Every structure is written in C-alpha cells, then in structure tokens.
Amino acid sequence: MRFIVILFFITALFGCNTSSLSKAYQSYTTAKQHYIQAILNNNKKQKINSLKEIVKCGSFLDFNVSKYKKELNNLGYKKYKYVSKKVIPIKNPLKLESKYIKVISYYPLKIKLNSKMKVKYFTLVRNKKYYKIFDIYNAKLNKKISKRISQNIDLLIAQNNKNKVRVVLSNENKFKIRYSTKNHYLSVKFFDKPISKYQKPTHITKVPLKQKIIVIDPGHGGKDPGGIGFYSIKEKNVVLKIGLYLRDILKKRGYKVYMTRDKDYFVTLPNRTKFANRYHANLFISLHCNIIRGKNKVHGPTTYFLSPARTERASRVAKYENSAIGNLHTTNQQIVLNFLNKDRIIQSDKMAMDIQRNIIYNLRKHYKDIYDRGVRPAPFWVLVGTQMPAILIETGFLTNKKEASRLNNSLYQKRLATGIADGIDSYFRKNK
Numbered sequence: 052m053r054f055i056v057i058l059f060f061i062t063a064l065f066g067c068n069t070s071s072l073s074k075a076y077q078s079y080t081t082a083k084q085h086y087i088q089a090i091l092n093n094n095k096k097q098k099i100n101s102l103k104e105i106v107k108c109g110s111f112l113d114f115n116v117s118k119y120k121k122e123l124n125n126l127g128y129k130k131y132k133y134v135s136k137k138v139i140p141i142k143n144p145l146k147l148e149s150k151y152i153k154v155i156s157y158y159p160l161k162i163k164l165n166s167k168m169k170v171k172y173f174t175l176v177r178n179k180k181y182y183k184i185f186d187i188y189n190a191k192l193n194k195k196i197s198k199r200i201s202q203n204i205d206l207l208i209a210q211n212n213k214n215k216v217r218v219v220l221s222n223e224n225k226f227k228i229r230y231s232t233k234n235h236y237l238s239v240k241f242f243d244k245p246i247s248k249y250q251k252p253t254h255i256t257k258v259p260l261k262q263k264i265i266v267i268d269p270g271h272g273g274k275d276p277g278g279i280g281f282y283s284i285k286e287k288n289v290v291l292k293i294g295l296y297l298r299d300i301l302k303k304r305g306y307k308v309y310m311t312r313d314k315d316y317f318v319t320l321p322n323r324t325k326f327a328n329r330y331h332a333n334l335f336i337s338l339h340c341n342i343i344r345g346k347n348k349v350h351g352p353t354t355y356f357l358s359p360a361r362t363e364r365a366s367r368v369a370k371y372e373n374s375a376i377g378n379l380h381t382t383n384q385q386i387v388l389n390f391l392n393k394d395r396i397i398q399s400d401k402m403a404m405d406i407q408r409n410i411i412y413n414l415r416k417h418y419k420d421i422y423d424r425g426v427r428p429a430p431f432w433v434l435v436g437t438q439m440p441a442i443l444i445e446t447g448f449l450t451n452k453k454e455a456s457r458l459n460n461s462l463y464q465k466r467l468a469t470g471i472a473d474g475i476d477s478y479f480r481k482n483k
C-alpha cells in the first residue's frame with residue numbers, strides 16, 4: 052500500500068491559504084466576515100469574491116458549502132469549478148478486510164488499515180495548542196480512544212462522521228512527528244519521552260482567566276440617546292455606567308477588558324464589531340435598556356444571544372436596536388442570518404444562560420421583585436458581525452417607573468454588573 056495525499060495541488064489551485072488547517076480556517080472565517088460586510092455594503096463584486104473564498108476554503112476543510120455555491124449562482128457567477136481533493140488509491144487490496152481500524156501500539160503509534168482506506172494529514176494550531184491530525188476515510192472505529200501516549204502528547208481517536216475516523220495528536224508545545232502509511236499501517240513516530248510508570252499523566256491544563264479578553268459594548272451614545280424613559284433617563288447613559296462598573300470588576304478578576312466606548316460618543320454598529328474582532332475577544336457583551344411604550348408594568352432583565360430564530364417579541368426588540376443598520380434589505384438580512392456559525396450560536400446560548408442566571412441571583416439578594424425574563428434568541432446586527440460568542444443584555448425597562456429609577460441608581464448598576472461578571476466567570480470555568 053503506497054499513496055500520497057496531494058496537498059500541494061490543493062494549495063496551488065486554491066486562493067485560500069491551505070498551508071495548514073488553521074490557516075484555512077482563518078481564511079474561511081475572514082471570508083465569511085467579508086461576505087457579511089459585502090451584504091451590508093450591498094456590493095455585488097465584493098459578495099462574489101468573498102463567496103468564492105468561502106467555497107474554496109470550506110471545500111478544503113470538508114465543510115458543506117453547497118449553499119454558498121448556490122448563492123454564487125444566484126449572483127450570476129457560474130464559472131466556479133470545485134476542484135476535489137485528489138487521493139491516490141491503495142494498491143493490492145487484501146482479500147479479507149475489516150472496515151474497522153485497529154491500534155497495534157501507542158508508542159510509537161501504529162494503526163492497522165485496509166486497502167480501501169485513504170489518509171489525509173494536516174496540522175492545526177488552536178488556543179495555543181498544537182495538533183497533528185490524520186483523517187482516515189472509509190474507516191470505522193469500535194470505541195473512542197482518548198489517552199496520553201507520551202509525556203506530553205495526547206491521543207484522541209474518534210469516529211468523525213459515518214465514513215471517517217479522525218486521529219488527533221496534540222501537545223501544548225510545538226512538536227514533530229514522522230509518519231508513513233506503508234504496508235497497511237499508519238505509523239507515527241514522535242520525539243517525546245514515554246510515560247514513566249510512576250508518573251501520573253497530566254491532563255489538559257486550564258487556560259487562566261486572565262488570558263480571556265472581553266469586549267464590553269455599551270449601546271448607543273453621543274447623538275444617539277437610545278431609549279428615553281421615565282424621568283427622561285437616557286439608555287446611553289445607563290448602559291455606559293453599567294459598562295464601566297463591569298469593566299472595573301472584570302479587570303480586578305484578571306480579565307483583559309476593552310470597551311467600544313467609555314465616554315458619551317457615537318459608534319457605528321460595524322465599528323463596534325470590527326473593534327471586537329480586532330482584539331480577538333473571547334466574548335462580546337452589548338448592553339442595552341428596553342423600552343415598551345404603553346405597557347409600563349413590563350419589567351425585568353433579558354439576555355439575548357444571536358440567532359436566526361425569530362420570535363415576534365425578539366423581532367420587536369431587534370428592530371429597535373437594529374435601526375442603526377438602516378438600509379439592509381430584509382431578504383439580505385435573512386441570508387446573513389442563515390449563514391451564522393452554529394458553533395458560535397451554541398456558545399452564545401450557553402454564555403447567555405450563565406449570565407442571565409447570575410444577574411437574577413445577584414439582584415434577588417437585594418430586591419424581592421426582580422422578574423426573570425429569561426434568555427432569548429434574537430437577530431441583533433451588532434452581534435452578527437462578531438466572530439466570538441456574543442450576547443446582548445437588555446438590562447431592564449426604562450418605561451417601567453420603578454425599574455427606570457433603579458437602572459439610574461449606581462448601587463443597582465454595580466449589583467447588575469457583578470451579576471454579569473459572575474456569569475462570565477461561571478461560563479469560563481465550565482468551558483475551559
């Protein structure tokens with residue numbers, strides 16, 4: 052059995068950076084970002100170019116890109132040809148072949164394959180960890196394997212999809228391997244000491260909180276007062292104060308914190324998200340106050356996470372907060388929303404739940420009548436442009452007399468900010 056995965060061809064043919072999986076993934080997310088920008092700018096040429104990049108990188112990454120291809124065709128671009136990955140098949144098939152791979156040894160790593168299997172190799176650097184990955188196609192796995200196979204290298208073998216088994220070697224530091232796929236074996240040599248009998252294998256170290264970067268986005272500002280409620284309290288002032296308290300609390304707890312505005316000036320929606328992306332934030336929090344005319348009894352905080360789902364209530368709030376985006380056509384909005392990264396939605400949802408729970412818990416310690424409006428999905432534009440988990444907190448209703456005066460009170464603002472900070476802590480403790 053002798054075959055080579057022709058990675059060079061792919062690199063040469065594709066415009067997207069496919070020198071490693073992490074670079075391709077970077078190009079892919081950047082292209083998606085460009086596409087959203089193109090829709091916001093309503094620029095057809097920019098749309099086509101970014102879609103081409105998405106298709107190129109996405110195909111390389113084995114993502115399903117059919118909807119992007121369809122969108123390209125809708126834009127009148129038909130010339131695009133998808134070049135598939137070339138794999139030279141294994142010769143001299145054995146007569147009796149199992150669909151299942153078999154691990155023969157761990158140090159060095161040796162895995163038995165059959166002649167129908169194909170192997171693709173790539174590397175990846177993510178969250179300061181180094182990965183060497185082998186995808187074995189047309190293969191099955193009996194049971195997931197997860198173990199440390201040398202002093203510093205972790206091994207994970209898992210069924211990646213119906214026909215693909217993924218073998219992942221990872222290390223906190225850069226490491227080298229040598230591999231071959233001769234004679235129906237995938238053999239991987241690595242240059243790391245074996246685990247001694249007396250040494251307990253260490254497991255994934257937690258990323259210290261101080262490495263987490265949070266962007267706080269107090270809504271509105273300057274010429275845009277946001278909602279104006281009882282006692283002429285302005286949303287822009289309330290959310291700025293809560294944001295500043297939140298910044299101080301988070302900084303004390305060791306987070307890196309940036310604010311899209313720390314004074315009373317206007318920031319456009321695209322600039323708010325560009326800001327968050329530039330700092331590679333781990334979390335984006337937009338702060339707002341709610342307004343509901345004619346229903347002055349309605350009160351309580353709500354945490355929204357970005358999602359294409361549209362409930363009537365969410366749409367009402369979103370319409371108001373989205374007004375700064377202005378000229379975007381509704382069908383275009385839906386297209387962008389359908390392209391949202393599912394992973395990010397799930398993370399944002401989890402984060403929203405932790406934060407909402409902690410806001411309510413903290414406030415109820417001091418006030419008996421805090422109403423929990425829960426976590427809701429909503430299509431907020433300020434969240435669409437971000438590349439990290441993003442949530443939007445409607446801290447309360449300025450159209451409710453009692454809540455308006457509370458929201459304007461520094462002690463209440465501090466307690467609210469503490470709740471948000473506790474929620475962030477709780478989320479990061481559970482998710483590395």
Ligand SMILES: [Zn+2]
Pocket residue numbers: 270271277278286338339340372
């Ligand atoms: Zn607002």
